[in-house]
Amino acid sequence: DVKVTQSSRYLVKRTGEKVFLECVQDMDHENMFWYRQDPGLGLRLIYFSYDVKMKEKGDIPEGYSVSREKKERFSLILESASTNQTSMYLCASSLESGSANQPQHFGDGTRLSIL
Amino acid sequence: QKEVEQNSGPLSVPEGAIASLNCTYSDRGSQSFFWYRQYSGKSPELIMFIYSNGDKEDGRFTAQLNKASQYVSLLIRDSQPSDSATYLCAVWMGKSTFGDGTTLTVKP
Numbered sequence: 001d002v003k004v005t006q007s008s009r010y011l012v013k014r015t016g017e018k019v020f021l022e023c024v025q026d027m028d029h030e031n032m033f034w035y036r037q038d039p040g041l042g043l044r045l046i047y048f049s050y051d052v053k054m055k056e057k058g059d060i061p062e063g064y065s066v067s068r069e070k071k072e073r074f075s076l077i078l079e080s081a082s083t084n085q086t087s088m089y090l091c092a093s094s095l096e097s098g099s100a101n102q103p104q105h106f107g108d109g110t111r112l113s114i115l
Numbered sequence: 116q117k118e119v120e121q122n123s124g125p126l127s128v129p130e131g132a133i134a135s136l137n138c139t140y141s142d143r144g145s146q147s148f149f150w151y152r153q154y155s156g157k158s159p160e161l162i163m164f165i166y167s168n169g170d171k172e173d174g175r176f177t178a179q180l181n182k183a184s185q186y187v188s189l190l191i192r193d194s195q196p197s198d199s200a201t202y203l204c205a206v207w208m209g210k211s212t213f214g215d216g217t218t219l220t221v222k223p
Contacts, residue, residue: 033211042215043159043203058210090158101147101207106158 003027004107006091012113019078021110023091030096032074033104034058034066036087043090049074050096081114088112116141119206121214130223134191138204138214141185147207148180148187152200153216159203163189194221 007022025032033048035058045058047066055066063085067075074093078085088111092104122137136150147166151159163178165171165187171178177190187206191198199221204214 035213040215043213045211045213048210056210059212101211103149103161103164104205104211106160109158 004091004093004105006089006107006110008110009108010111010113012115013078013081014115015081015083017078017081019081019112019114021076021078021089021091021112023074023076023093023107024072025074025093025105026072027093027095027105028071029093029105030071031094031101031104032068033092033094034064034074034076035090035092036060036085037090037109038087046076083114086112086114117214118142118208118212119204119214121202121204121217124217125220126217127220127222128194130194130196130221132194132221134194134198134219134221136189136191136202136204136217136219137186138188138206139186140204140206140208140212142206142208143182143185145182145185145206145208148178149205149207150176150178150187150189151203151205151213152198153203154200162202191219194219196221196223 034046049068065077091107094104095102150162153159165178175192179188201216
């Protein structure tokens with residue numbers, strides 16, 4: 001079974017802090033994704049990566065950056081946390097297989113509160 | 116217009132009935148289509164994926180894809196209370212885009 005592990009289940013930070021959310025997958029997947037999920041707004045893609053050191057902006061990249069130094073690890077960084085970044089953050093990974101994208105496997109999520 | 120739209124719900128069906136969930140998408144070039152189930156407080160889990168026009172069946176679940184009409188649907192036969200969840204439609208169009216989800220309640 002694919003295992004996607006997010007470093008924290010719950011996290012509380014203060015406005016202006018630099019926040020790191022970590023995600024590790026154990027199935028040698030090429031693609032990794034970061035989403036946030038908010039009531040009424042659904043699941044929105046922040047960034048994704050299809051290879052080490054590669055990244056692509058999703059629909060809402062503003063205020064975030066990412067790092068993928070190793071294939072199994074994809075980090076989401078909030079450069080200067082703000083209260084509107086309080087949300088559930090979900091990491092996912094998938095295999096790369098040409099034009100037909102493979103299903104994504106999700107971590108348990110990190111519920112981040114910015115005070 | 117949203118890139119991926121799902122019927123707004125919530126949807127309520129009696130136990131044993133067929134639940135029908137619908138999704139339309141805007142990009143004709145989309146190649147891959149997925150249905151995920153998400154229980155309250157949990158992360159999404161894959162139910163079905165479909166790449167070709169037509170029907171794909173897996174147990175009580177059937178995914179239907181019509182690329183000409185740009186819709187994909189999920190049918191759940193013999194619905195059970197344990198099927199009560201939010202169902203998310205996802206489409207790969209160069210990036211991953213999810214619909215807002217349809218909440219299904221199956222009443223005993």
